[in-house]
Amino acid sequence: xxxxxxxxxxxxxxxxxxxxxxxxxxxxxxxxxxxxxxxxxxxxxxxxxxxxxxxxxxxxxxxxxxxxxxxxxxxxxxxxxxxxxxxxxxxxxxxxxxxxxxxxxxxxxxxxxxxxxxxxxxxxxxxxxxxxxxxxxxxxxxxxxxxxxxxxxxxxxxxxxxxxxxxxxxxxxxxxxxxxxxxxxxxxxxxxxxxxxxxxxxxxxxxxxxxxxxxxxxxxxxxxxxxxxxxxxxxxxxxxxxxxxxxxxxxxxxxxxxxxxxxxxxxxxxxxxxxxxxxxxxxxxxxxxxxxxxxxxxxxxxxxxxxxxxxxxxxxxxxxxxxxxxxxxxxxxxxxxxxxxxxxxxxxxxxxxxxxxxxxxxxxxxxxxxxxxxxxxxxxxxxxxxxxxxxxxxxxxxxxxxxxxxxxxxxxxxxxxxxxxxxxxxxxxxxxxxxxxxx
Amino acid sequence: xxxxxxxxxxxxxxxxxxxxxxxxxxxxxxxxxxxxxxxxxxxxxxxxxxxxxxxxxxxxxxxxxxxxxxxxxxxxxxxxxxxxxxxxxxxxxxxxxxxxxxxxxxxxxxxxxxxxxxxxxxxxxxxxxxxxxxxxxxxxxxxxxxxxxxxxxxxxxxxxxxxxxxxxxxxxxxxxxxxxxxxxxxxxxxxxxxxxxxxxxxxxxxxxxxxxxxxxxxxxxxxxxxxxxxxxxxxxxxxxxxxxxxxxxxxxxxxxxxxxxxxxxxxxxxxxxxxxxxxxxxxxxxxxxxxxxxxxxxxxxxxxxxxxxxxxxxxxxxxxxxxxxxxxxxxxxxxxxxxxxxxxxxxxxxxxxxxxxxxxxxxxxxxxxxxxxxxxxxxxxxxxxxxxxxxxxxxxxxxxxxxxxxxxxxxxxxxxxxxxxxxxxxxxxxxxxxxxxxx
Numbered sequence: 001x002x003x004x005x006x007x008x009x010x011x012x013x014x015x016x017x018x019x020x021x022x023x024x025x026x027x028x029x030x031x032x033x034x035x036x037x038x039x040x041x042x043x044x045x046x047x048x049x050x051x052x053x054x055x056x057x058x059x060x061x062x063x064x065x066x067x068x069x070x071x072x073x074x075x076x077x078x079x080x081x082x083x084x085x086x087x088x089x090x091x092x093x094x095x096x097x098x099x100x101x102x103x104x105x106x107x108x109x110x111x112x113x114x115x116x117x118x119x120x121x122x123x124x125x126x127x128x129x130x131x132x133x134x135x136x137x138x139x140x141x142x143x144x145x146x147x148x149x150x151x152x153x154x155x156x157x158x159x160x161x162x163x164x165x166x167x168x169x170x171x172x173x174x175x176x177x178x179x180x181x182x183x184x185x186x187x188x189x190x191x192x193x194x195x196x197x198x199x200x201x202x203x204x205x206x207x208x209x210x211x212x213x214x215x216x217x218x219x220x221x222x223x224x225x226x227x228x229x230x231x232x233x234x235x236x237x238x239x240x241x242x243x244x245x246x247x248x249x250x251x252x253x254x255x256x257x258x259x260x261x262x263x264x265x266x267x268x269x270x271x272x273x274x275x276x277x278x279x280x281x282x283x284x285x286x287x288x289x290x291x292x293x294x295x296x297x298x299x300x301x302x303x304x305x306x307x308x309x310x311x312x313x314x315x316x317x318x319x320x321x322x323x324x325x326x327x328x329x330x331x332x333x334x335x336x337x338x339x340x341x342x343x344x345x346x347x348x349x350x351x352x353x354x355x356x357x358x359x360x361x362x363x364x365x366x367x368x369x370x371x372x373x374x375x376x377x378x379x380x381x382x383x384x385x386x387x388x389x390x391x392x393x394x395x396x397x398x399x400x401x402x403x404x405x406x407x408x409x410x411x412x413x414x415x416x417x418x419x420x421x422x423x424x425x426x427x428x429x430x431x432x433x434x435x436x437x438x439x
Numbered sequence: 440x441x442x443x444x445x446x447x448x449x450x451x452x453x454x455x456x457x458x459x460x461x462x463x464x465x466x467x468x469x470x471x472x473x474x475x476x477x478x479x480x481x482x483x484x485x486x487x488x489x490x491x492x493x494x495x496x497x498x499x500x501x502x503x504x505x506x507x508x509x510x511x512x513x514x515x516x517x518x519x520x521x522x523x524x525x526x527x528x529x530x531x532x533x534x535x536x537x538x539x540x541x542x543x544x545x546x547x548x549x550x551x552x553x554x555x556x557x558x559x560x561x562x563x564x565x566x567x568x569x570x571x572x573x574x575x576x577x578x579x580x581x582x583x584x585x586x587x588x589x590x591x592x593x594x595x596x597x598x599x600x601x602x603x604x605x606x607x608x609x610x611x612x613x614x615x616x617x618x619x620x621x622x623x624x625x626x627x628x629x630x631x632x633x634x635x636x637x638x639x640x641x642x643x644x645x646x647x648x649x650x651x652x653x654x655x656x657x658x659x660x661x662x663x664x665x666x667x668x669x670x671x672x673x674x675x676x677x678x679x680x681x682x683x684x685x686x687x688x689x690x691x692x693x694x695x696x697x698x699x700x701x702x703x704x705x706x707x708x709x710x711x712x713x714x715x716x717x718x719x720x721x722x723x724x725x726x727x728x729x730x731x732x733x734x735x736x737x738x739x740x741x742x743x744x745x746x747x748x749x750x751x752x753x754x755x756x757x758x759x760x761x762x763x764x765x766x767x768x769x770x771x772x773x774x775x776x777x778x779x780x781x782x783x784x785x786x787x788x789x790x791x792x793x794x795x796x797x798x799x800x801x802x803x804x805x806x807x808x809x810x811x812x813x814x815x816x817x818x819x820x821x822x823x824x825x826x827x828x829x830x831x832x833x834x835x836x837x838x839x840x841x842x843x844x845x846x847x848x849x850x851x852x853x854x855x856x857x858x859x860x861x862x863x864x865x866x867x868x869x870x871x872x873x874x875x876x877x878x
Contacts, residue, residue, distance in 0.1 A: 159640075168630075169637060169640050172627070172645075173640045177644055177645045177648050180623060181644075182703060183683045184619060184683075185703070186687065186705070187683045188710075190679050190682075191676065193611055195710050196713055198611065198612060200598060201571070201612045206613070209616050209619075210713070211720040211724065212721050213706075213710070214715075215721040216644070217703050217706045217707040217710060218707055218714040218715065221699065225691075235691065237626075238688040240626050240629050240630055241623070241626045241684065242688065243629075244623075245618070245681050248625065252618075252674065252677070257664045257665075257668065261661060261664055263625055267624035267625045267627070267652075268624075268657050270627065271652070272634075273635070273781075274634040275656065276657065277650075277780050277781075278650040278651070278652065279653060279657055281646070282647075282650035285650065285724040286724075341712075375871050378867070378871045379871060379872070381825075382821045382868075386820075433873050434872050434874075
C-alpha cells in the first residue's frame with residue numbers, strides 16, 4: 001500500500017512519513033522545498049517528489065499535511081487527482097472547511113477522512129496520544145474502521161466527532177482561550193498597567209493569568225491569527241463570551257448581588273465535579289509558582305545554582321538573603337545581587353551536572369584493606385549515599401595478606417579545603433565497617 | 440498607646456490584635472458577637488467591648504477591620520467618635536470610598552491612614568508581607584512615617600499609592616481577573632460545553648484556564664460580588680476589556696491578519712521582559728499539571744498511594760496500567776479501576792505516614808556481633824538508606840567475647856512474606872561490613 005503525504009518533508013507530516021515507513025508502508029512525500037525533500041528521502045528512506053499532484057495520483061492513502069493558511073488551496077490542487085478507491089485525509093486543526101472542500105473537489109469513489117492529531121512532531125510514538133477523526137456523516141467508508149483500528153493498536157486514543165462539533169470544541173479549547181488572553185494583554189496595555197509593578201500587589205491567580213497572557217502574546221502571532229480566522233465557529237464563540245461579559249458587568253453596575261451570586265452558582269453547577277477537580281489542579285499550578293520562592297527561602301545559608309533566564313549564565317554560591325524582588329549570593333568571596341524574576345533556581349541534578357562541566361573537581365585517593373571475600377558492590381552502594389566515589393584500583397597479591405583485598409577509592413569534592421575533612425570522615429566510616437586504611 | 444480594633448474579634452482584625460498585643464501595645468477589640476469577644480479577650484489578653492463607639496473613643500489608633508459590605512456603615516458609626524490627635528485607619532481591600540468617608544465623618548484634628556494589608560490571618564509574621572498605605576494627598580500626618588517604619592522594621596514591604604491608583608490596580612489584579620474567569624464560566628455553560636469531555640481535547644493552557652475558572656466559581660459568590668461591586672474603578676476596567684474583545688473579534692471577522700498580528704506584538708512590547716518571565720513561570724505551572732501524569736506513568740509496576748480527592752480514602756497497591764482517564768491498581772490481589780481525575784498521587788512521605796498509621800507492620804529481629812569499639816550511629820546511618828530499622832537492644836557482658844558488642848536490630852516491612860528476603864539481604868550486608876550474625 002502506498003501512502004502519499006503532501007507536505008511530508010517537514011513538521012508533523014514528516015513525523016507521519018517516518019512513522020508509517022517504519023511500520024512497513026511505502027511512503028511518498030511531496031513538498032515545495034527540494035532540499036528538505038532530498039533530505040527527507042535520505043533520512044527516512046521514503047520517496048520524494050516536488051509535485052503534490054504526482055504524489056496524490058500514486059497514493060492509496062493521500063494525507064494532506066500543510067499549514068492551515070494553505071490547506072484550502074492545496075486541497076483544491078490535489079483532491080481532483082486522487083484515484084477512485086483511494087482515501088483522502090487531512091490533518092489540519094480545523095475540520096469543517098477542509099471536509100467540505102475535500103468532498104467537493106475529489107472524484108466519485110474517493111473516500112474522505114478528515115482528521116486532527118492532537119500532538120506535535122516531538123512525540124516519540126502514538127502511545128496515549130489523542131487523534132480526532134471526523135468522518136463524513138452517512139457515508140460508508142471502508143477505510144474508517146481500518147484506520148481507527150490501526151491507531152488504537154498503536155496505543156492512540158481515537159475520538160470520533162462531526163467536523164462541526166470538532167470546530168466548536170476546538171473553537172473553545174484553542175480559540176476562546178487564545179482570544180481571552182490576547183484581549184487581556186491588549187486591555188492591560190490600554191489601561192497602562194505596569195506589569196512588573198502589578199506583580200507586587202500579589203495574588204497567585206492574577207500572577208498565573210499574567211503568566212499565561214505573556215506566554216501567548218510572546219508566540220508567533222501569525223499562527224494565532226490563523227487559528228482564530230479559519231475556524232467557522234469562532235465568531236459565535238466570541239459573541240457568546242462578549243455577551244456574558246456585558247451581562248455580568250451590567251449586574252455589577254446595577255449592584256444586583258443576587259443575580260451575580262446566581263450566575264456564579266449556575267456556572268459552578270454546570271462544572272459539577274470538575275469544580276473540585278479544577279481547584280485541586282489549580283492548587284498544583286499555584287503551588288508550582290510559590291514553590292520556587294519557598295525553596296529559595298529554605299536555601300538561605302546553603303549552596304544554590306541560579307540560572308539567568310535570558311543569558312542562561314549560571315551563578316553558583318551561598319545564598320545569603322532573599323528579598324521580595326532580589327536576592328544576594330556569595331560567590332568566591334564576592335556578594336552578588338540578582339533580580340529574582342531573572343533567575344531560576346536549578347534543581348540538585350542540574351546543578352550537579354553544571355558543576356561537573358564547569359567547576360574544577362578535586363579528589364583524594366584512599367586505599368583500604370578488606371577481607372578478600374567481601375562483596376565490594378555492597379560497600380560501594382552504602383558509601384555512595386554519603387560520598388561521591390569511584391573505585392580506581394583493586395589489588396590482591398604478594399604485597400598484602402592472602403586473605404585481604406586492597407581497594408583504592410577516589411573521593412571527589414568541588415571544594416579543595418574540604419578534602420581533608422572528607423578523608424577523615426571516610427576513614428572513620430571505613431574503620432567502622434570492617435575495613436582498614438592501608439597507608 | 441491604646442490601639443482599638445473595630446472588628447478585632449475575628450479574621451485579620453483578630454490577627455492584628457494578637458500581633459500588636461505581643462508587640463506591647465494595649466489593645467481594645469470591639470465586635471457584635473459577645474461570645475467571640477470574650478474568647479478573644481481570654482485568648483489574646485486584650486480588652487473587649489461590644490460597643491464600636493466606646494472602642495473608638497478610647498483609641499490613640501483606631502483600626503476598622505470589618506467585612507467590605509459593612510465598612511461604609513461602620514465608618515459612619517465610629518469616625519465621629521475618634522478623638523482629635525488620634526489616627527483612624529481601615530484595612531479594607533478597596534480604598535477610594537473608605538478614604539473619602541473617613542475624611543468626611545471624622546472630626547477636625549483626626550489623622551487618616553487608609554491601608555490594605557495584602558495577606559490573610561494565616562500569616563505567621565509581617566516578614567516579607569506586602570502592606571499598601573494610601574495616605575490622603577497633601578495632608579501632613581505625623582503617624583505616617585511611624586507606621587511605615589514600624590511595618591518595615593517588622594519585615595513588611597510597604598507600598599505607598601493614592602487611593603484611586605490602589606483601586607485601579609486592585610480593580611485589575613482582583614477585579615478583572617475574577618470578572619474574566621466568571622464570564623468564561625458562564626460562557627461555557629451557555630455554549631453547553633461538557634467540561635470533562637472538553638479536557639480530552641488536551642491543551643495544557645486550556646486545562647489551566649478551566650482549572651482557574653473552576654477554582655473561582657467554586658468559592659463564596661458573595662465575596663466575589665462585593666469585590667466587584669465596591670470598587671469604583673471596576674466598571675471602567677470591564678469596559679476597557681469588553682472594548683478590546685470587540686475590537687479583536689472584529690479583526691478576526693474581517694480576516695485582518697495584519698491588525699491581529701500588530702495588536703499581539705504591541706501587547707508583547709508592553710509586557711517587555713515580563714513576556715519571557717511569564718513564559719518561564721507558566722512553564723512551571725503547566726509542568727505541575729502534566730508532572731503528576733508523568734509520575735503515574737513512571738510508577739507503573741511499582742507501589743503507589745492514591746488519595747481520592749473527595750472522600751480522601753487512600754488506595755495503596757501496585758500500579759498496573761495508566762490510561763487517559765483511568766488507571767488500574769492491584770490491591771490485595773484484586774484489580775481496582777480508578778478515575779484519574781478523582782485521585783491524586785501521594786508523595787513518598789505521605790504514603791509512608793499513611794502506611795504507618797493504617798497498615799499492619801511486620802518485623803523480624805536480628806542480633807549482630809560487632810567489635811566493641813565501633814560507632815553504632817555510623818552503621819545505623821548507612822543501613823537506614825536500605826532498611827527501615829530500629830535498634831532494640833545492645834549487650835556486652837559475660838555471654839559474649841569481651842571485645843564484642845551485641846546489637847539487636849528490628850527490621851520492618853509492611854509485607855509479611857518479604858521479611859524472609861529482608862532477613863537474608865540484611866544478614867548478607869552485615870557480613871560484608873564487619874559484623875557477625877549472632878543466632
